Amino acid sequence: MDLMVEGVSIALQRGEELAYPARRISFTVKPGEFLGLVGESGSGKSLTMLALLGLESCSPGVVEGRVRYRSEQGQLYPLEGLSHYVRWHGGLPRKRTAAWQRTVYRRMKPLLGRRIAIILQDAHKTLNPFLRIEDQLLEMVARQGRADAEKAGWWGRWRQRRSIHQQLRQEALRLLKALHFRDPERVLRAYPHQLSGGMAQRVSLALALASRPEFIILDEPTTGLDVTLQAALVDLIRQLKQERRLSGIIVSHDLMFVGKVTERMAIMFSGELWEIGPTHNVIHPDFPWKHPYTSYLLSFARQKRRGSAGPAFQNVLWQRPKQGCPLRKSCPVYLHQLDMEQRRQCDSADPSPVPVFPEHYIRCWQYAWEEQKHAAGY
Amino acid sequence: MKRNASRKTGLLTAGLAVYLLLVLWGSTGWFPKSWQQVPSRMPIYQYSPPSREHPLGVFFQQDLLITFVRSTQASFVAGTIALLPFLALGTLLGIASGLPAGFAQALANRTIDVLNAFPRFVVLLLYTGLFAANLYHMLMLYGLISAPKLAELLRGRIDQLRREDFIDSCVALGLPWWVIVRRHILWHHSRHLILAQTFAMFAMAIFMEASLSYLNLGTREHYQSWGLMLNYATSVSGLSLFRFPLSAQFNLPAALPALGLLSVTLLLVSLSRYWEQQDRLKMGRMF
Numbered sequence: 260m261d262l263m264v265e266g267v268s269i270a271l272q273r274g275e276e277l278a279y280p281a282r283r284i285s286f287t288v289k290p291g292e293f294l295g296l297v298g299e300s301g302s303g304k305s306l307t308m309l310a311l312l313g314l315e316s317c318s319p320g321v322v323e324g325r326v327r328y329r330s331e332q333g334q335l336y337p338l339e340g341l342s343h344y345v346r347w348h349g350g351l352p353r354k355r356t357a358a359w360q361r362t363v364y365r366r367m368k369p370l371l372g373r374r375i376a377i378i379l380q381d382a383h384k385t386l387n388p389f390l391r392i393e394d395q396l397l398e399m400v401a402r403q404g405r406a407d408a409e410k411a412g413w414w415g416r417w418r419q420r421r422s423i424h425q426q427l428r429q430e431a432l433r434l435l436k437a438l439h440f441r442d443p444e445r446v447l448r449a450y451p452h453q454l455s456g457g458m459a460q461r462v463s464l465a466l467a468l469a470s471r472p473e474f475i476i477l478d479e480p481t482t483g484l485d486v487t488l489q490a491a492l493v494d495l496i497r498q499l500k501q502e503r504r505l506s507g508i509i510v511s512h513d514l515m516f517v518g519k520v521t522e523r524m525a526i527m528f529s530g531e532l533w534e535i536g537p538t539h540n541v542i543h544p545d546f547p548w549k550h551p552y553t554s555y556l557l558s559f560a561r562q563k564r565r566g567s568a569g570p571a572f573q574n575v576l577w578q579r580p581k582q583g584c585p586l587r588k589s590c591p592v593y594l595h596q597l598d599m600e601q602r603r604q605c606d607s608a609d610p611s612p613v614p615v616f617p618e619h620y621i622r623c624w625q626y627a628w629e630e631q632k633h634a635a636g637y
Numbered sequence: 638m639k640r641n642a643s644r645k646t647g648l649l650t651a652g653l654a655v656y657l658l659l660v661l662w663g664s665t666g667w668f669p670k671s672w673q674q675v676p677s678r679m680p681i682y683q684y685s686p687p688s689r690e691h692p693l694g695v696f697f698q699q700d701l702l703i704t705f706v707r708s709t710q711a712s713f714v715a716g717t718i719a720l721l722p723f724l725a726l727g728t729l730l731g732i733a734s735g736l737p738a739g740f741a742q743a744l745a746n747r748t749i750d751v752l753n754a755f756p757r758f759v760v761l762l763l764y765t766g767l768f769a770a771n772l773y774h775m776l777m778l779y780g781l782i783s784a785p786k787l788a789e790l791l792r793g794r795i796d797q798l799r800r801e802d803f804i805d806s807c808v809a810l811g812l813p814w815w816v817i818v819r820r821h822i823l824w825h826h827s828r829h830l831i832l833a834q835t836f837a838m839f840a841m842a843i844f845m846e847a848s849l850s851y852l853n854l855g856t857r858e859h860y861q862s863w864g865l866m867l868n869y870a871t872s873v874s875g876l877s878l879f880r881f882p883l884s885a886q887f888n889l890p891a892a893l894p895a896l897g898l899l900s901v902t903l904l905l906v907s908l909s910r911y912w913e914q915q916d917r918l919k920m921g922r923m924f
Binding site: 309312314316356357360361368370371372373376377378379380381384385386387388389390398399402450452463466467470 | 737738739740801802803805806807808809810811812816820821825826916919
């Protein structure tokens with residue numbers, strides 16, 4: 260059960276302007292592994308995750324790249340040919356939206372809620388306010404045994420409706436107990452507004468886990484949770500990884516939280532991936548190779564800059580320079596540490612990912628120069 | 638809160654009781670024999686005052702109470718006949734036009750535009766001109782051509798709900814679209830709207846039935862109607878419709894349909910308020 264994302268770009272059109280909230284995103288999530296996607300708000304993390312499942316709401320949306328998912332049984336679910344639905348007219352994409360949506364629906368139907376589950380931001384809002392938790396949870400639990408139920412036929416289902424309901428309820432109670440609810444019966448009877456932030460978060464996790472997925476995407480799971488609930492969530496995710504052999508992606512702006520539960524981490528800013536590597540390397544303060552933006556994020560996370568904004572990296576989503584590194588105008592390394600020759604190179608071309616360690620890539624010219632020196636025998 | 642709820646339940650029960658009584662009575666067609674026996678030599682438009690045999694008197698050589706019940710039945714039949722195609726087509730068009738862009742959505746939107754383009758009453762008159770006038774068919778047609786009203790409201794509701802996070806979450810968790818539409822959109826978020834449109838349509842259908850009957854369009858052999866009575870009043874007795882007040886006997890046939898309509902309205906309003914209160918409690922809001 261691995262997910263392969265290859266060169267996915269998402270476009271967003273505003274009049275005659277075109278921006279890329281996600282540009283040439285590539286990564287792989289291996290079986291049993293969690294990848295953390297970290298970046299500040301507005302860096303395109305959530306949109307990228309939605310786009311992987313064909314759920315992005317922006318127009319024209321995905322314009323290039325492909326996503327492949329290999330299940331536990333080795334079946335390959337390709338979401339290829341995304342760009343097939345896009346025609347370019349004068350530099351602007353025109354997407355055949357209806358055909359695209361039909362294709363996505365057809366291709367994602369066997370995956371969504373069965374093999375892959377996604378939990379969206381703000382757990383309270385993702386629960387239907389008019390339905391009891393029981394109704395929402397049983398709806399998802401019932402989908403798991405849908406094949407058996409369909410064999411019984413509608414008359415069989417109608418005759419056994421009480422026992423089926425009881426079975427589903429027991430399954431839902433087991434699930435809630437596994438998620439450390441003290442009184443699952445009470446939770447089942449509750450409406451979403453009667454739950455606290457942490458409880459709502461765990462209920463939405465229960466909804467996602469109800470259909471026993473192999474792969475799970477958590478979008479900002481710590482929003483609105485205090486530190487104790489965050490710690491509980493860390494334990495829960497670790498436990499699920501061990502018990503269910505789950506793989507997944509955790510999208511968050513909380514570097515430290517993601518550092519506790521993932522094996523690999525990707526740093527995203529302004530719609531692009533700048534660094535991807537083992538979590539320990541990325542967040543360790545003494546690891547020598549870091550992207551300037553990662554160092555910037557880490558300095559905030561470790562509260563060195565508490566109280567002062569400092570020179571911030573500028574989001575260049577709508578004002579991306581036509582050539583050169585898009586972050587250079589606000590990069591402290593470019594502004595304070597490079598000589599004229601090196602600056603000229605930063606101005607001239609976009610950096611490519613450079614391997615600095617096994618499975619650790621950074622997109623920055625300073626490591627490209629180091630690699631060139633290394634190759635030249637210095 | 639308890640007192641308020643019991644008042645609403647009382648309204649609901651009263652509306653339901655009156656409705657069932659009138660519909661059942663009208664549909665069985667059972668009346669005491671004494672009511673059905675009318676002196677044959679009586680002039681057609683002479684009103685005979687209430688007596689022991691005829692509690693409301695006799696008019697048009699018919700017992701007025703029988704006329705009232707039959708006219709109520711006629712009104713309810715009219716309302717129901719128009720309501721069924723209205724709800725079916727309106728919901729279907731509303732769902733289709735709320736779907737993501739595609740052939741079904743375009744077809745539904747164009748159908749709504751076309752149906753909206755023609756005045757409803759003119760379409761009914763055209764239909765009468767082209768085919769033999771049958772009141773049932775005309776009321777069904779009225780239900781069909783009124784469907785865009787419901788469809789447009791549902792389209793707006795679906796458009797609004799599609800942006801809600803919990804609908805996105807349902808899609809992301811792989812619920813089939815028809816389950817999302819039926820369970821999460823139609824039943825739990827649009828039922829007030831459908832209910833409000835239902836009783837507006839019911840009243841409009843009864844009004845339309847009276848109007849068509851007044852114009853002598855449609856078959857009227859088996860039952861009486863308010864419109865038909867008014868027509869008789871203006872044509873047979875030479876009274877002008879605009880000369881108010883008309884004699885009580887001409888307006889009385891409207892009393893029971895009006896009472897029936899009131900009972901339906903009470904029923905639907907109570908149901909709507911009950912749902913509203915339940916939803917408010919579910920959302921945890923006191924006001």
